[in-house]
Amino acid sequence: MRMSQFFLPTLKETPAEAQVVSHQLMLRAGMIRQTSAGIYAWLPLGWKVLQKVAQIVREEQDRAGAQEMLMPTIQSAELWRQSGRYEAYGKEMLRIKDRHDREMLYGPTNEEMITDIFKTFVRSYKDLPKNLYHIQWKFRDEIRPRFGLMRGREFLMKDNYSFDLDVEGAKLSYRKMFLAYLRTFARMGIKAIPMRADTGPIGGDLSHEFIILAETGESQVFCEKRWLDLDVLADDPGYDSDLKDFFAKYTSLYAATEEMHDAATAPAELETARGIEVGHIFYFGTKYSAPMGAVVTGPDGNPVTVEMGSYGIGVSRVVAAIIEASHDSNGIIWPDPVAPFHVAVVNLKADDAECARVSEEVYAKLQAAGVDVLLDDRNERPGAKFADMDLIGIPWQLTIGPRGLKNGVVELKRRATGEKQELPVEAALAKVTG
RNA sequence: CGGGGCGUAGCGCAGUCUGGUAGCGCGACGGUUUUGGGAACCGUAGGCCGGAGGUUCGAAUCCUCUCGCCCCGACCA
Numbered sequence: 001m002r003m004s005q006f007f008l009p010t011l012k013e014t015p016a017e018a019q020v021v022s023h024q025l026m027l028r029a030g031m032i033r034q035t036s037a038g039i040y041a042w043l044p045l046g047w048k049v050l051q052k053v054a055q056i057v058r059e060e061q062d063r064a065g066a067q068e069m070l071m072p073t074i075q076s077a078e079l080w081r082q083s084g085r086y087e088a089y090g091k092e093m094l095r096i097k098d099r100h101d102r103e104m105l106y107g108p109t110n111e112e113m114i115t116d117i118f119k120t121f122v123r124s125y126k127d128l129p130k131n132l133y134h135i136q137w138k139f140r141d142e143i144r145p146r147f148g149l150m151r152g153r154e155f156l157m158k159d160n161y162s163f164d165l166d167v168e169g170a171k172l173s174y175r176k177m178f179l180a181y182l183r184t185f186a187r188m189g190i191k192a193i194p195m196r197a198d199t200g201p202i203g204g205d206l207s208h209e210f211i212i213l214a215e216t217g218e219s220q221v222f223c224e225k226r227w228l229d230l231d232v233l234a235d236d237p238g239y240d241s242d243l244k245d246f247f248a249k250y251t252s253l254y255a256a257t258e259e260m261h262d263a264a265t266a267p268a269e270l271e272t273a274r275g276i277e278v279g280h281i282f283y284f285g286t287k288y289s290a291p292m293g294a295v296v297t298g299p300d301g302n303p304v305t306v307e308m309g310s311y312g313i314g315v316s317r318v319v320a321a322i323i324e325a326s327h328d329s330n331g332i333i334w335p336d337p338v339a340p341f342h343v344a345v346v347n348l349k350a351d352d353a354e355c356a357r358v359s360e361e362v363y364a365k366l367q368a369a370g371v372d373v374l375l376d377d378r379n380e381r382p383g384a385k386f387a388d389m390d391l392i393g394i395p396w397q398l399t400i401g402p403r404g405l406k407n408g409v410v411e412l413k414r415r416a417t418g419e420k421q422e423l424p425v426e427a428a429l430a431k432v433t434g
Numbered sequence: 435c436g437g438g439g440c441g442u443a444g445c446g447c448a449g450u451c452u453g454g455u456a457g458c459g460c461g462a463c464g465g466u467u468u469u470g471g472g473a474a475c476c477g478u479a480g481g482c483c484g485g486a487g488g489u490u491c492g493a494a495u496c497c498u499c500u501c502g503c504c505c506c507g508a509c510c511a
Contacts (some may be wrong), residue, residue, distance in 0.1 A: 012460065012472065013446050017504055037503065091435095092509070111511090141437070143509065157511055209511095218510095280511065287482055314511030348470060383471040390471090411470085 001341070007044050010388050012328040020216050022320035023148025025332050029392045038145025038153030045392060046319070048340040050156065053318050054135050056187050056337060057158045064180035064239055066131040066160050071113050073137055077103035079112040092140045108140040111288050111310055114161045118306075119294040121141070125165045125304065128296065129173055133160030135315060149320040150218070151278065156316040156377050162309045165298065167285070170307035174206050174283045177311045181210050181279050182232040182250065184313065187336025190322055191280040193227050195255040199282070206309070209257060210279035214324035217274030223255035225271045229316055234330040276321045283309040331395030333416050343432045344394040348401030350379040358410070359400045362425060369433050390415065396432050 009030040017034070018024040026032045031046030058068065080086035086093075086105075094106040107113070114132060121129065135158045145153045162173035178194065185192035194208040211221050230250070237246050252299065254267050257275065288294070289306045298304040306308070319338075326333045336342065338402055343366060347359035359375065366373040374394060376385050382401070389397050399411040410424040412431060 009444090011445065015445070016440085019505075029479090034503090090509085127464090138511075140510065146505080151510075155511065159511085249472090277511065312511050317511055351469095381469055381471090381473065383469090383473080385472090386470085387472045399470080403470060 022323040060184040160312040206283035211275035220258040221275035279313045281311040331391035334393040343396040345373045
């Protein structure tokens with residue numbers, strides 16, 4: 001992408017309405033535009049990041065055996081009456097009426113709908129287990145939306161639903177998602193810690209919130225420091241195992257949110273921090289399958305009400321949470337896997353023939369190599385270019401200027417560390433693509 | 435929903451108390467000089483002062499109503 005043509009409305013000053021750093025930086029970096037309280041349009045840069053995050057979620061869901069589908073945002077109130085939640089849900093649910101005065105709603109979640117779809121088609125235990133997901137916009141009419149995308153009203157969520165014949169199967173499905181979530185966040189370059197969550201009336205120990213540590217987090221969390229040293233991607237036993245050992249290892253360390261924290265049972269040496277919830281997994285048995293009649297015929301010919309679980313990742317919130325966890329005073333520092341561009345080629349002097357020639361050549365080579373590259377070919381002053389690049393947080397900045405070219409070198413800067421080195425063009429290319 | 439605050443140019447703000455023909459900085463546009471960390475100078479454009487009523491000779495400013503947004507609390511990916 002050429003910056004001279006890219007729709008990237010960056011701001012020098014921080015808009016007054018933004019209080020938290022992720023909101024401020026997303027506005028300044030030209031990623032989003034608020035259209036109503038808690039509702040945002042995603043501009044090209046933001047949309048690129050959102051899609052990268054969604055794609056990692058998608059790949060890990062697929063890898064864990066879940067299947068992608070897409071359910072609508074608008075649902076019928078009828079479905080929710082079957083589960084009893086239409087009355088129970090309260091004002092967070094946006095209720096609307098169509099032209100025939102039929103009661104509809106903008107879905108805050110999809111348990112009812114997926115259960116309805118499931119029961120229509122699945123009749124035999126032989127069809128189990130099943131795990132279905134979609135990545136779709138949700139709406140929850142929060143009393144007070146705030147913190148930009150951290151607590152919006154409309155948000156993009158990956159939600160999936162597992163269906164099993166028995167509790168043991170449901171627990172295995174749960175452990176698979178537990179692993180999938182750890183892998184998902186690890187791949188995004190962030191440390192999300194699973195913390196025991198309230199299971200409400202269901203009871204048991206099968207609900208975890210996945211929390212990212214960040215100073216601006218909404219809730220107080222407590223965990224053992226050793227958590228931060230675990231390497232999930234290295235520990236991954238694969239989905240063919242029963243995952244019991246893995247699950248045991250990753251739930252043995254203490255980690256709890258404020259609500260679940262119990263100083264009496266907690267170890268003495270505890271890390272206290274602020275946390276942002278980015279995912280939540282939940283086993284809930286027959287809470288929906290029973291009232292909605294999701295029943296299959298078991299091996300013995302008798303009907304079995306299926307065991308269900310649901311699993312959510314706040315995809316749009318993750319984007320904000322990553323910024324909360326990874327920024328400095330100059331702007332965003334994207335972890336490589338979710339960065340909107342891998343490298344920015346900064347032509348320091350756009351009207352200099354040699355600078356332009358080398359920049360274009362580097363740009364073309366990187367594109368040919370399949371690298372997501374942004375070329376700053378604007379006729380701006382160097383300071384403005386550097387400031388923009390730091391602001392939008394591209395992991396590598398490859399600066400091409402007349403001073404360096406005279407000596408046959410370009411400057412390669414790593415956004416995360418600020419480390420700069422002068423290299424011949426080919427060496428810089430190798431470093432960026434390697 | 436309770437409590438607090440704010441709506442004036444694209445963005446950040448002053449002006450409101452004490453009514454008198456709307457201003458500053460940044461940004462945009464044109465020009466000249468510049469060019470390795472958000473340049474300098476000259477010039478230009480841009481505002482029903484959120485909206486509707488009212489008071490007044492006269493309202494951004496006072497009164498009433500309304501809409502929107504932000505912050506603090508109870509809810510949540």
